[in-house]
Amino acid sequence: MGSGQVTDWQGKHVTVAGLGVSGVPAAKALHGLxxxxxxxxxxxxxxxxxxxADLEALGVTVRLGDGDTLPDGTELIVTAPGWRPxxxxxxxxxxxxxxxxxxxxLAWRLRKPGAADWLAVTGTNGKTTTVQMLASILRAAGLRTAAVGNIGVSLLDAVLGDEEYDVLAVELSSYQLHWAPSLRAHSAAVLNLAPDHLDWHGSMEAYAKDKGRIYEGNRVACVYNVADKATEDLVREADVEEGCRAVGFTxxxxGPSQLGVVEGLLVDRAFVENRQKNAQELAEVADVKPAAPHNIANALAAAALARAYGVPAGAVREGLRNFTPDAHRIAHVADVDGVAYVDDSKATNTHAAQASLAAYDSVVWIAGGLAKGATFDELVAEAAKRLRGAVLIGRDRALIREALARHAPEVPVVDLGRTDTGAMLQAVQEARRLARPGDTVLLAPACASMDMFANYNKRGDAFAQAVRELGA
Known part of the structure; x- marks a missing residue:
């Protein structure tokens, strides 16, 4: 079943596990083949x-309420990424x-002859932003591209559709990589590694191993984070094509074979002549929006992948300038009475919240929600010196409160014992009371949102609305 021609698939018994954003397109594509x-x-x-009903009208068989029994005659299973191993x-x-x-x-196997190369990105945090930055840089270089994968745009649609691409910027989750044994990217990046989804993978080792699959068979560059040794270890363990290089960002x-920052400039010492002595200016730090440290790291990773593909320096600068980040990612909502209010509702785990908190000197932190098995001691110990105060919301807020008591006992804490959606307005009002001019009130919950909100977008919207009511 390698090449994906119709002859491969005619009459093959394929079971698709799971409806939803990946299952329905997979079922339709396979039926069409x-x-x-x-x-x-x-x-x-x-x-x-x-x-x-939609699929059955096409002639696809659907069994609801029974995802555990293997249908008779199955020759291949195509699974939704979230189904646990x-x-x-x-x-x-x-x-x-x-x-x-x-x-x-499936998308990898169904590519047409001469199909677009894949530049692939994974990591615990920053994947979506990095892939969007990468697509913006590739477009600035005049290449036909799209940001696809875990980002919400179906890879199957990109691979099977009529539009022709030169190269794809592909976001991949650990779940997707677990079920993608033959994927071989042109170049790939692991942005960072921190405990996440361990309930799914079973252990940190299994999680890291799945992330590391993104490097298997890379042709040109394996991009890693110099500040996160675990990502470099994955490069060392990967079986890549001869001549593929390890390229760090910092x-x-x-150093040689790295991209980094010198005097407010993003510079490349990897894809230049005589990299022992030379460096190429790519952009200014000010070209990155927002210029928070973790977002500059995202920009460097995107630039590294683009440079691996041969993109000129000028297109890196133009692509970064053209890029607008998604909502709820360190989004500045308003200034009220000299205090900045920032929505980073997308910070749904401790690693993301840590990066967000590190971007500001004096913070009133709004945090809490569903912890997903996380612990908060390391996060709080790291952030303690930046905290003016904390306002805690959500079901698992006691875990954060206890970590604050252990590592930041002098920081004033407001514990809101309510989990209705109106709690956000009260949280913002309490944060205003704690804040001083020059501070930042930061929604970086370090937790998932589903105890109080439909998703992190709705949580961020509630925060922004509460802030607008303050300034009214």
């Missing part, structure tokens, strides 16, 4: 039934010798 498709899904709700369905597939692919693996002065 002549496969005999069965979709299995755990849920049997209204949305699932609507999707099932320990599900009974996969144990049954393993016992029957049936391979399991994810949507990324917020400090770069």
């Amino acid at each position: 002549g496969a005999k498709v069965t979709v299995v899904n755990d849920g049997d709700d209204v949305r699932a039934r609507e999707q099932a 320990d599900k009974p369905l996969f144990a049954a597939a393993d016992a029957a010798g049936v391979p399991v692919w994810g949507d990324v693996e 917020l400090g002065t770069p």
